Amino acid sequence: MKEKRIGVFVCHCGLNIAGTVDVEQVVEQIKDYPGVAHAEHYIYMCSDPGQELVRKAIKEKGLDGIIMSNCSPSLHQATFRKLAASEGVNPYFCEIANIREQCSWPHAGDKETATRKAVAIIKAIIEKLRRNISLTPLVVPLTKRVLVIGAGVAGMQAALDIADSGYEVVLVEQSPSIGGHTAQLSETFLTGDVIPGLVSPMMSKIASHPNISLYAYSELEDVSGYVGNFQVSIRRKATSVDESKCNYCGLCLESCPVKTASEFDRELAQRGAIYIPFLEALPQRPVIDRETCRHFGGDKCQACQEACPQNAIDFKQEDTIVEEEVGAIIVATGYELFPCTGIAEYASDPDVIDGLQFERLLSPSGPTSGEVRKPSDGKIPEQVVFLQCVGSRDPEHGVSYCSRVCCMYVAKHALLYKQAVPEGQAYVFYMDIRSDAKGYEEYVKKMVDEERVLYLRGRVSRIFRDGDKLKVWGSDTLTGKSIEIAADLVVLATAMVPNPGAKELARKLNIIVDQYGFITEAHIKLRPVETLTAGIYLAGTAQWPRDLPDTIASASGAASKILSLFSRRELLHEPTVAVVDPEVCRGCGQCVAICAFKAIELDPVKKVAWVNEAICDGCGACAVTCPSGAMQHRNWTARQFFEVIDIATAEYV
């Protein structure tokens, strides 16, 4: 290998470095070191005159490698590599010797030690640079299509944002209809927007959008590949209805003898085994639920087939697998509710319901056509008790986090109840009121001041049936007294928990979930809509409980991240990744097991490891694990490490 002509540039960083390190002494000791063709110091290397100095030295001394002795590479490595490239020096021949964070700052006041250490650091980096090889960034092709998993309001918003920008979207939804939990709601808090007016236009836009391929009643089967180049296979579950023949007449729905609890109406109403989940469902087509269908249960029932004038019922239909290629993925798998039965002291009773069930009671398209009636006997409830923080902020029985939306929707529930039953009394048991966004506090105050909803600060200890009433035992900590309420209906604002399928999905996608099962973001403050796996983004309540405006914002955020990814012709990837020497590799597979990015495979024929450079993050774990030394990290080979260690430890051995 040709010996490099190396220039060393020592920065004072004002007094940050020069105050502790004797920079003149450093230059003096470095300038005659083997390989060094030039050495100098300057007050601010990152300033324009400082950079000019480097340019001049590269030209005049014919340098082909530079070492910037200054601050951490996270600050100015990019600056100086750009400078090197502009002067015709390979950017990977520009190295940073960090003598600020790792030398002058920790050794402030000890100039002699700091100077000695600075020299050692620079010499070590010189030894590394002498062995660096010339590299160019890897070019990775980019498929400009997106897979969105989950067609609730987050998935729909993200899909529409991307599709409207001209890119194709594959939208996968587990249940027979898109719309998610939002479609189950009655109206929004604060604005009082009626949900069908809010969600239905979004749903029909999705269904008719030329850039969106919708796979409802489908699940993600498998994913492989990496950012820009994912191969996904989608399982389209058999609906048992031939879509090309069905004319949506609805005769099959009436013919079905099975009656089972409707998921959409939260078990407050019944549906047949062949069903359309709700009136505005999209796609508007019946689906046979094989779990409850008598035909699939071994019975001879063919009622729907006999009723169908189009002969569209196909009991023999099978699941199909669809393969799609996409460049990015959005996970919008949404939430579920903590079960009402999760707290043993609260009676398991038809009149003890959760928030979504109450939404169905309030909804004009719900089982009671929007009238608030008790599920048990259909009477109008006169005393309704709402409980906040059921399962939330309760690590013993539920989850330790705050579900964020309950304070607001309980206020809305109390308001809608008072509007429906003006002479009724609404009680709200709360621990704290968390109304922390625009207009929220005023909204809750309105319930207390004007609507005469009685807010009681405290938890409820017990709920039990007493004749035709439910006894609610609680306390009002503001007066320090115990309370008993004879209620007709109890509504539990149960905690928002992640979709139970999210964990399994995260495993397929190689992304991380937290202790509860929410998808973990790359950085909770700075990269909130990305996951740690490049090319996979998240939106909505799959990440954390949030309300509609926050969900829309996070979905649009994820969409805009993808649009910025797609604004490039192709992807560039750092070339400082792992490489295998196939002559040395013996195919033990330890590197495959240790790789957190699933970037390494074993070649089935040659029985040697193969690194997918586009996925490799350059973490170096495989190189450390490799027993034969076949796996090496580019520009951080074992040889380079040993040279660096030799110099760094020279004065101690």
Place this chain on the structure above:
Amino acid sequence: MQYFDKNGVAVIEANFAEQVKEASGTEINRCYQCLTCSLGCPSAFAMDYLPHQIVRMVQIGLREQVLTSSTIWVCADCQACATRCPNEVDIVRIMDVLREISLREGFVKERSVADFHRIFLGNIEQWGRQHELSLILKLKLKTRDLFSDLLPGIKMLMKGKLKLLPERFKEIEKVRDIFRGAEK
């Protein structure tokens, strides 16, 4: 809804808050229990319930407990609470209303305070201005507490601070008009 306290079950009067709200003209439901009123109250040491507790008890309708409390009589109407309240709940006005209801319905706990108010106003009605000596004598007869503060009283009398005979305000009829107006 029922409340349980040390004595068993407390009676709730659901429209009590509404009654107080109407009579006092203040939005009592706005109170969010920040305790600013109680922390600034100079008479709080002598109260059985603190002002914020009285407000909360009115909100939830613990009528009898509120009307029999000493707080509403110990309150000196200094206005510190009402001035500092972030929600503009006029606690002084509420206390006034509670005293009125308490008097009307015979719930008064601090009888001597109520007696003082009555005698004070009676004197004004009679003469148009206050006559301290008769106020003292009437109050002592009423409360049968004849000897407390006797010495300072005699001293004040000797120094001529207490007039022996009452003086009548010239336009006494105008004062009485005010009383008649208030009674309506």
